[in-house]
Amino acid sequence: MxxxxxxxxxxxxxxxxxxxxxxxxxxxxxxxxxxxxxxxxxxxxxxxxxxxxxxxxxxxxxxYRRVPNWIGPPGCLMEDAKFIPISADKLDEAMGKWEKYIHEETGFACPVGRCSRLT
Structure with a gap:
């Protein structure tokens, strides 16, 4: 105890x-x-x-992570995952694109407004 x-x-x-x-x-x-x-x-x-x-x-x-990850029940394989995010080898490039996107002139006054368009 x-x-x-x-x-x-x-x-x-x-x-x-x-x-x-x-x-x-x-x-x-x-x-x-x-x-x-x-x-x-x-x-x-x-x-x-x-x-x-x-x-x-x-x-x-x-x-940024350098290995794959996923969300699922404890001990599950990637094939059984409920969600698999972008692969680690594409993460740096994707974040670079995200950063460029939020700073583009789009008519929104703030980055939060620009980010709202991502969904």
């Missing part, structure tokens, strides 16, 4: 740090946006802050 309580305590601590990192990452992005437009540098900077000292800290914080 003592071991279980300790594990729960550790998980709660890690969860709290992850929540705090969301706030830190948001404020980090807000600071960067004072001098930069919405861009990959801002996104990667927020991602790096988000993963400091928590699960995933060894997974290249601030960088």
């Amino acid at each position: 003592k071991c279980i309580k300790k594990r729960i305590s550790v998980l709660r601590y890690l969860g709290d740090n992850e929540i705090l990192n969301y706030r830190k990452a948001m404020w980090h992005a807000v600071e960067l946006l004072k001098d930069l437009p919405l861009c990959q540098r801002v996104i990667k900077g927020a991602h790096q802050t988000l993963l400091q000292g928590v699960r995933g800290q060894s997974k290249s914080p601030g960088e």
